[in-house]
Amino acid sequence: MDLEDTLLMMPGPVPVAPRVLRAMSKPMINHRSAEFAAIYDDCREILADVYQTKNDIFVISGSGTAGMEAAVGSVVESGDKVVAIENGKFGERFKDLAALYGEVVPLEFEWGTSVDLELVKEKLEAGAKAITLVHNETSAGILNPAAEIGKLAKKHDVLFIMDGVTSLGGDEVKVDEWGVDIAVVGSQKCLAAPPGLAMVSVSEKAFEVMNDVKKRPYYNDLKAYKKSGDKARTETPYTPAIPLFYALQEALHIVKEEGMEARINRHRVLSEAVRAGVAEMNIEMFPQLNEYSQYSNTVSAMKAPEGIDGEDIKGDMKKRGIIVAGGQAHLKGKIFRVGSMGNVTARDVLSTIQGLEIVLKKRGCLDGLGAGVEAANSVIDKL
Ligand SMILES: Cc1ncc(COP(=O)(O)O)c(C=O)c1O
Known part of the structure; x- marks a missing residue:
């Protein structure tokens, strides 16, 4: 690697x-x-x-x-x-x-x-x-x-x-x-x-x-x-x-140089793009929200699809050169997490969603490729 x-x-x-x-x-x-x-x-x-x-x-x-x-x-x-x-x-x-x-x-x-x-x-x-x-x-x-x-x-x-x-x-x-x-x-x-x-x-x-x-x-x-x-x-x-x-x-x-307003907006849009991409792959978000909580705008936590270990998703992604995180403590294997923080770009998010599509298709939980990327990209267009 x-x-x-x-x-x-x-x-x-x-x-x-x-x-x-x-x-x-x-x-x-x-x-x-x-x-x-x-x-x-x-x-x-x-x-x-x-x-x-x-x-x-x-x-x-x-x-x-x-x-x-x-x-x-x-x-x-x-x-x-x-x-x-x-x-x-x-x-x-x-x-x-x-x-x-x-x-x-x-x-x-x-x-x-x-x-x-x-x-x-x-x-x-x-x-x-x-x-x-x-x-x-x-x-x-x-x-x-x-x-x-x-x-x-x-x-x-x-x-x-x-x-x-x-x-x-x-x-x-x-x-x-x-x-x-x-x-x-x-x-x-x-x-x-x-x-x-x-x-x-x-x-x-x-x-x-x-x-x-x-x-x-x-x-x-x-x-x-x-x-x-x-x-x-x-x-x-x-x-x-x-x-x-x-x-x-x-x-x-x-x-x-970027300015905090633009920086916050970029983080918000790119994490929304991650969520839109995974939703298209029928992957559920992990947090259970109430009126006072929100999905994070810097890291997205998703439930591993039925029958798949979150650590395997992490391992498959690593083989493609993309490092995502697994779950910590008792959440290990149950969830996986994608960070979208720092200098993260639209290209990074699209590569990750595309990688996830390929990984999930190979594991038999996705029929075709491209819908996730398209959904993520339609959010990215807001930037
Ligand atoms: C919310 C939060 N608090 C604290 C820490 C601990 O930070 P560090 O690992 O830099 O000590 C982390 C690290 O991931 C974190 O995400």
């Missing part, structure tokens, strides 16, 4: 632009210097637009999970109640983090089903310090109601911690308007940078809370990031992954 000629259609890592790869080959610099500060400031400025926030934003050298741990660990300590909403793998991760740092109040929904806001209200009425939500639950391809959770969190004066790992940079996220106190994104998803960086926005309220938390994580302490980020010549508390910062800066310039 030629790894230089493979189409990554998974929900991260995503293909990165050649200019982003080239940026990583620049010389190392002093990370406590005006040169590094300029890169960090530039990244934070563009990220503020992505996040739609005036809050502070920090860049942690670590993957998305490091950002999730920084978020929970910096404001939650032993005895603090955290309502952890779970309808997929990453909601479960927040639950585990909440249990590690504080006292978890689990609010579990079957993976891929919608969050019941009435139950959220009940849990918040009982009192809590924070609530966690995964905005775009990648494991199940469902977009959760962040704005509504934000309203409830505000009403009950509870910190709202949101995983925007696969929504920020690809779908609409309004951190200030929704009242998100801490929001996390990973570099290798919609921002189309390499893996290894986590960006975290932090509200004034969250900083106030942090001041009273005695046992915070060491490496992932957001208070330490604030102290270094507030210096006249901005820094990170520990040595940053400089090549990844170069790459992030270049990737964010691509985001800025």
